[in-house]
Amino acid sequence: xxxxxRFTLNETxxxxxxxxxxxxxxxxPAPVLHPATFEPVTPDFLAVLFPMDLILQEVSTExxxxxxxxxxxxxxxxxxTPLVRARRLEQMxxxxxxxxxxxxxxxxxxxxxxxxxxxxxFYNKAAGxxxxxxxxxxxxxxxxxxLACNFFGLDLEVYxxxxxxxxxxxxxxxxxxxxxxxxxxxxxxxxxxxSVQAKSPASPGSxxxxxxxxxEVAATSDGAKKYSLGSVLNHVLxxxxxxxxxxxKQMDLAGEYxxxxxxxVGGGSNFAGLAYPFLRQNLKDGQRTRLVAVEPTxxxxxxxxxxxxxxxxxxxxxxxVKMHTLGHxxxxxxxxxxxxxxHGMAPSLSAxxxxxxxxxxxxxxxxxxxxxxxxxxxxxxIPAPESAxxxxxTIDEALDAKAKGEKRVILFNLSGHGHFDxxxxxxxxxxxxxxxxxxxxxxxxxxxxxxxxxxEA
Amino acid sequence: xxxxxRFTLNETxxxxxxxxxxxxxxxxPAPVLHPATFEPVTPDFLAVLFPMDLILQEVSTExxxxxxxxxxxxxxxxxxTPLVRARRLEQMxxxxxxxxxxxxxxxxxxxxxxxxxxxxxFYNKAAGxxxxxxxxxxxxxxxxxxLACNFFGLDLEVYxxxxxxxxxxxxxxxxxxxxxxxxxxxxxxxxxxxSVQAKSPASPGSxxxxxxxxxEVAATSDGAKKYSLGSVLNHVLxxxxxxxxxxxKQMDLAGEYxxxxxxxVGGGSNFAGLAYPFLRQNLKDGQRTRLVAVEPTxxxxxxxxxxxxxxxxxxxxxxxVKMHTLGHxxxxxxxxxxxxxxHGMAPSLSAxxxxxxxxxxxxxxxxxxxxxxxxxxxxxxIPAPESAxxxxxTIDEALDAKAKGEKRVILFNLSGHGHFDxxxxxxxxxxxxxxxxxxxxxxxxxxxxxxxxxxEA
Numbered sequence: 014x015x016x017x018x019r020f021t022l023n024e025t026x027x028x029x030x031x032x033x034x035x036x037x038x039x040x041x042p043a044p045v046l047h048p049a050t051f052e053p054v055t056p057d058f059l060a061v062l063f064p065m066d067l068i069l070q071e072v073s074t075e076x077x078x079x080x081x082x083x084x085x086x087x088x089x090x091x092x093x094t095p096l097v098r099a100r101r102l103e104q105m106x107x108x109x110x111x112x113x114x115x116x117x118x119x120x121x122x123x124x125x126x127x128x129x130x131x132x133x134x135f136y137n138k139a140a141g142x143x144x145x146x147x148x149x150x151x152x153x154x155x156x157x158x159x160l161a162c163n164f165f166g167l168d169l170e171v172y173x174x175x176x177x178x179x180x181x182x183x184x185x186x187x188x189x190x191x192x193x194x195x196x197x198x199x200x201x202x203x204x205x206x207x208s209v210q211a212k213s214p215a216s217p218g219s220x221x222x223x224x225x226x227x228x229e230v231a232a233t234s235d236g237a238k239k240y241s242l243g244s245v246l247n248h249v250l251x252x253x254x255x256x257x258x259x260x261x262k263q264m265d266l267a268g269e270y271x272x273x274x275x276x277x278v279g280g281g282s283n284f285a286g287l288a289y290p291f292l293r294q295n296l297k298d299g300q301r302t303r304l305v306a307v308e309p310t311x312x313x314x315x316x317x318x319x320x321x322x323x324x325x326x327x328x329x330x331x332x333x334v335k336m337h338t339l340g341h342x343x344x345x346x347x348x349x350x351x352x353x354x355x356h357g358m359a360p361s362l363s364a365x366x367x368x369x370x371x372x373x374x375x376x377x378x379x380x381x382x383x384x385x386x387x388x389x390x391x392x393x394x395i396p397a398p399e400s401a402x403x404x405x406x407t408i409d410e411a412l413d414a415k416a417k418g419e420k421r422v423i424l425f426n427l428s429g430h431g432h433f434d435x436x437x438x439x440x441x442x443x444x445x446x447x448x449x450x451x452x453x454x455x456x457x458x459x460x461x462x463x464x465x466x467x468x469e470a
Numbered sequence: 471x472x473x474x475x476r477f478t479l480n481e482t483x484x485x486x487x488x489x490x491x492x493x494x495x496x497x498x499p500a501p502v503l504h505p506a507t508f509e510p511v512t513p514d515f516l517a518v519l520f521p522m523d524l525i526l527q528e529v530s531t532e533x534x535x536x537x538x539x540x541x542x543x544x545x546x547x548x549x550x551t552p553l554v555r556a557r558r559l560e561q562m563x564x565x566x567x568x569x570x571x572x573x574x575x576x577x578x579x580x581x582x583x584x585x586x587x588x589x590x591x592f593y594n595k596a597a598g599x600x601x602x603x604x605x606x607x608x609x610x611x612x613x614x615x616x617l618a619c620n621f622f623g624l625d626l627e628v629y630x631x632x633x634x635x636x637x638x639x640x641x642x643x644x645x646x647x648x649x650x651x652x653x654x655x656x657x658x659x660x661x662x663x664x665s666v667q668a669k670s671p672a673s674p675g676s677x678x679x680x681x682x683x684x685x686e687v688a689a690t691s692d693g694a695k696k697y698s699l700g701s702v703l704n705h706v707l708x709x710x711x712x713x714x715x716x717x718x719k720q721m722d723l724a725g726e727y728x729x730x731x732x733x734x735v736g737g738g739s740n741f742a743g744l745a746y747p748f749l750r751q752n753l754k755d756g757q758r759t760r761l762v763a764v765e766p767t768x769x770x771x772x773x774x775x776x777x778x779x780x781x782x783x784x785x786x787x788x789x790x791v792k793m794h795t796l797g798h799x800x801x802x803x804x805x806x807x808x809x810x811x812x813h814g815m816a817p818s819l820s821a822x823x824x825x826x827x828x829x830x831x832x833x834x835x836x837x838x839x840x841x842x843x844x845x846x847x848x849x850x851x852i853p854a855p856e857s858a859x860x861x862x863x864t865i866d867e868a869l870d871a872k873a874k875g876e877k878r879v880i881l882f883n884l885s886g887h888g889h890f891d892x893x894x895x896x897x898x899x900x901x902x903x904x905x906x907x908x909x910x911x912x913x914x915x916x917x918x919x920x921x922x923x924x925x926e927a
Contacts, residue, residue, distance in 0.1 A: 017480075017481050018547065021478045024474050025474075086475070089474075089475040090475065090476070097547070101621075119576060121849070121850030123889075163847050164558075182896075183889070186896045186899075187852065187892060190852055190895050191846065191847065389648065390620050393547050393577075393579070393617055393621070432580075432640070432890070433640075435643040435644060436639075442643075442646060
């Protein structure tokens with residue numbers, strides 16, 4: 014076991030391939046359905062939104078897909094990211110556990126999101142795309158895609174959930190600094206946005222609504238614009254596996270292997286990026302690492318949702334996928350972890366959870382900010398409210414190990430920093446934050462609106 | 471020459487010593503004078519403000535001073551920092567120059583400032599100090615010291631220049647998240663603050679005023695509180711030399727040696743931290759690297775100031791030192807590079823500039839934001855407005871090399887990121903920023919108030 018604190022890799026250790034978990038999945042994938050016909054979608058339908066290379070990645074069963082050199086060249090601006098042993102946090106907790114974190118906050122946009130944004134911008138550029146549309150919640154995804162589009166000379170329209178647009182002006186300015194256009198969603202730029210405004214003029218927006226707007230703009234652009242999604246889809250999660258592949262090498266340098274791997278989940282991409290390479294090892298060697306997905310009690314799609322077919326967006330324009338969902342019409346409470354305010358969950362992750370290959374746990378907002386403050390004061394880095402969900406469960410695992418007198422090796426994904434979420438920390442410090450109960454009635458109502466799909470995979 | 475982009479060092483390569491340039495200085499140091507008597511100060515006078523270990527470092531002529539293990543342990547949370555070849559910026563400029571930057575923005579507080587904050591907190595803790603006071607402009611220094619005090623269990627009062635306190639709430643919240651108390655200066659907590667408020671109720675404050683307040687609180691605390699300064703002093707600049715020592719090793723990995731080393735200067739610490747180890751090599755081997763200090767045209771202490779004895783603060787409570795100064799009563803225009811709004815300059819740097827060992831250049835605000843935007847779009851990282859001064863001159867050097875068809879190896883210090891300065895970028899993007907002419911009349915008036923000191927070193 015190493016006595017070092019930070020485990021850095023050289024540029025030459027940057028992974029050459031993404032890992033496609035579908036090659037090893039013991040669960041057959043459910044079909045992806047057309048939102049109007051409920052029939053399995055064709056590549057042609059998806060081609061309205063995505064370039065063919067990404068569609069092929071979405072359905073690929075190849076185990077490894079080579080990372081194009083232009084993508085690796087940009088990864089090199091911030092990758093490989095450090096793996097850090099949180100020695101000061103261990104001391105503060107007085108735990109025999111060893112806590113490691115993969116620090117994805119060091120990317121220029123401040124989170125893991127550029128790992129897929131850069132890849133998606135590259136494939137779009139290669140296919141001749143001139144302009145992209147997307148949605149963003151707290152702004153982590155939007156700023157990552159703005160960064161990537163800037164690098165490849167693509168225009169970008171970002172539909173930003175209105176509550177975040179108002180609460181987080183710095184994120185908006187960051188996107189504008191990279192050259193993107195940002196709109197508060199619901200907007201009056203789309204049919205769907207106007208219909209939401211008409212029904213509820215003070216709508217705070219949601220990721221589901223913003224996705225619908227971004228999809229509508231691309232789908233009605235006569236091919237001039239494509240759409241880009243920051244989570245949920247197979248190819249997006251696959252691009253994030255550089256995180257886990259690096260972490261495997263770095264744990265090796267540390268001379269340890271994690272017994273628990275932890276990440277927060279909204280759509281699932283940072284968790285999957287870290288966990289899927291460890292899932293591969295589990296499937297190969299027999300289960301030896303617990304993989305724990307952490308969600309907010311305010312949007313508990315894994316722990317309280319239904320595992321069924323549902324629309325990816327609120328307006329029913331995106332494809333229908335089989336996933337753990339709270340219902341596409343569910344508008345989550347305005348927690349500060351905006352990146353986790355999504356009604357659904359990645360289909361692959363949903364399937365693995367259903368199959369018992371991963372665990373899930375929901376944690377309330379106040380407990381996550383308490384954990385964030387503990388981490389900031391122990392390790393110095395102020396984490397994103399999303400990442401604080403992973404930190405909460407990491408601390409709980411470390412305290413459990415302490416109570417049981419066990420050494421336990423824990424690895425979590427520090428998916429982003431909280432520099433643009435400091436008003437939330439101020440509210441927490443002033444005692445102005447609150448927990449949200451599980452919104453059982455809203456979820457029950459939303460579940461009534463699930464699509465009546467006959468197909469079951 | 472390496473074909474890599476990022477040059478990372480292992481934790482084991484972290485420097486074991488700081489470099490004390492005074493051991494090699496060809497210029498004898500001028501005396502430090504008591505602000506009331508104009509006599510050389512005694513250690514006893516300084517001991518009211520600083521612990522003895524730091525006073526001894528301030529006057530030391532030892533070439534290397536060992537970095538204590540507890541300080542190195544905390545450095546390891548973010549050091550060694552990366553050296554990056556700015557290949558995308560080179561391409562964007564079409565220059566044959568090779569541009570490297572040392573990325574100090576990766577520290578938890580977002581700048582180079584923790585390099586000395588951690589050391590100062592350590593020596594204070596070791597001396598039994600319970601509580602520190604300090605000033606901060608834009609907040610980079612205050613958040614670094616808040617981080618460091620948190621690590622060593624010290625209380626901290628930060629006197630934050632009012633204009634920044636109002637413009638940059640995120641920086642304040644960051645300090646509070648680390649557990650510090652932050653006050654908008656001028657405050658009503660000190661005699662001097664109250665006197666400024668009485669004379670000009672709407673005072674935007676200045677670093678000079680904030681220093682006076684922080685010094686007054688420590689000096690009148692009957693030893694309960696010490697004071698900490700983020701730049702200017704010998705020991706502060708020395709703590710920053712870890713930056714240059716690492717850069718020397720990393721340039722070696724890159725297989726090149728810089729012909730030009732560039733840094734922005736307010737008090738001088740990030741520039742000195744990078745440049746002094748290269749100055750050592752210049753003094754040993756004969757001049758081979760140009761060392762360029764970049765200041766704002768709004769506070770041009772090197773290029774337009776007087777080289778003479780002046781007070782370090784506005785209230786004439788801090789010691790008198792020989793430096794390039796615009797006069798201690800000069801209140802700089804409210805440029806966004808708050809960290810550069812200081813009337814004076816580090817004595818060592820002033821002496822080296824006077825001796826022709828380093829160069830200086832002043833650049834206007836708009837040109838620095840233009841450079842910042844170019845850098846952000848080329849390399850992804852949004853720089854601090856302070857660091858943008860170094861980037862401006864780096865780009866000008868690279869374009870000059872292009873015009874002359876010369877290969878030129880340039881190294882600059884990316885002293886911090888601009889995450890908490892995004893409103894300034896918004897103003898720039900909207901065309902709302904302005905340049906400030908050199909405030910000749912205000913400087914002339916301030917120079918009339920210089921202390922009438924008979925001593926000349």
